[in-house]
Amino acid sequence: MLTLPPFTHHAPTSVDEALALLAQHKDALLIAGGTDLVPNMKHGLRSPAHLVSLRGLSSLAYTREENGEILLGATTLIQTLADDALVKKRLPALAEAAAQIAGPQLRRMGTLGGNLCLDTRCVYINQTHFWRRALGFCLKKDGTVCHVVKSGKRCVAAASNDTAPVLMTLGASVVLQSKHNVRRVPLTEFYVSDGIRNTVIGDDEILVEARIPAPRTGLCMAYEKLRQREAIDFPALGVAVTLSLDAQGLLETIRLAVTGLAARPQMVRCDDLAGRTVDEATAEAARHAFKQCHPLTNINIDPEWRREMIPIFVRRAIRRALSSPRR
C-alpha cells in the first residue's frame, strides 16, 4: 500500500479560476488524469502543498480545425486522440501514438497536456522512497549523484512522451497561459535537456492547447514505438516521421524525431536529404539517427540494443508513412 503525502485539493471550474489558484499558491501543481503525478507522489518524488485539478475544465477538451490549424485542447483524453475522426484523418501518426500509450484504463484518464508535460523517467527514480534511499538517492530528487552517468552533473532521465515527437515533426506549438500572459512556444523549444525539469513551462502557467499547422496534401507520417510489452509500457524508443515526395517521386521534405532516449524528445537533423531517391533518403536518415542518438542506462532496457533498433525503426517508420494512403 502506497499512501499519498498531504495536500489541499482545489477543483476550479474555469481556466481563469485555475490560473488564479496557481498565482496564489506558490507550492501548487496541476493534476489532470493524475496517471503520472499520483504514482510519483506515492513514490515521494513530488509533495505539493496544493493540487489544482483540471478535471472540471471540460472547455479544454476539444479537437477542431480552424484557420489552417488543428487545435487540440489540453484536457482531451489520450483515448479521444486515438479515436477522434479529425485526428485520425488529418494527423494519423498522432492517433497511432495515442493508441499505443499505456493501457486502456490509463488512456481514458490521461490527457494530451499531461502527456506533453510527462515527467522524465529513469530506473533510479521511478521507485519507492525506501528503494531510492537505500541507494543514496540521486540528482533528480534528494541526492547529489547520478547513477546513470557516474560523474554526471545533469539529470539524464528519459523523456517518455509518445505524443511529443509526433507533434514536433508536425511543427506544432503549445499555448502556455498564466494569470497575466499568454505565450505560444514551438514544441521543439518547449523541451530542454534537463531530466529534473525538461520543459520551459512556468510554475504559474497552464498548457491550454496544442496548435498544429494543418498538414498539406501529400504529407505522409508515421510513429513507431519500441517496448517490451504491447501494453502499459513507456517507449524504450519512439520514432516519429513526416515526409513528402515531389512530382518525380524524390524526397522533398523530411522531419524526424525520437523519444525515450534522453531528457528531451529530440529532432534528428536530416538537412541533406531533399532530392534523393526514397531508398537513398531512407538509408541516410537511418544513419543520421544512429549517429545522433545515444541511449543510456536510464531505462532498464539494454542501451546497445535500443541503439541498434534506432535505424531499424527509422526505416520502418518511413516505409509505413509512405505506404499509408495519401490524403
Next chain:
Amino acid sequence: MATLFELTVNNERVQVAMSPQATLLEALRYGLSLTGSKQGCDKGDCGACTVLADGAPILSCITLAADAVGRRITTIEGLASPQGLDAVQEAFDVCGALQCGFCQSGMMVSARALLNVNSDPSLVEIKHALSGNLCRCTGYTKIFEAVQVAAGQRKPRLTGPPTLALPRKGGGE
C-alpha cells in the same frame, strides 16, 4: 482531519469520510467496504482496481477520491442486479476463468466496459480491451474465452472438475 466526499457509487449517492488525500480505491475499500476492487500494485500498473467512471474503465488506485466527485462510479459489486449476475460474471464462473482470483474483478469490469460499447468483439479487440489488466496465473486463455462466452459467441468448454491423479495401489509411494 477527515474530508466528507460525496460520491455516486453503483447508482447510489453516498457520503464517505476519508483523509483529504484518499484515493478513490481507498474510499471504496476502507470507507464503503466495497472490497471487490483490489489493491494490487497501487500505482497504476496492474488493473486490479479497475472501476467504471461514467462508463469508462479507470484505475481507482491513482484516482483521487476528490476527483471522483460528480462522476458515476460502478464497481464490481454494481455489475450484478437483483435479477442475478452480469453475463460477464456468469461466463467467468462457467469457464473457470480464474486461478487465484485477485485480478478477476478488474478483468470483469474491463470486459463489461468493452461489451457495453462493442457487443460482438473480435478476439483481438478483447485482448486490447483487457491489455491493462495483468493476470499472473492463468495465461489468459480462459479469460478471453469467458468474454467470448459472455458475448454469446461460443459455448463454454465444459471440461468438468479436474480429476486427481491418485497413486496406484502398490505403487512405490
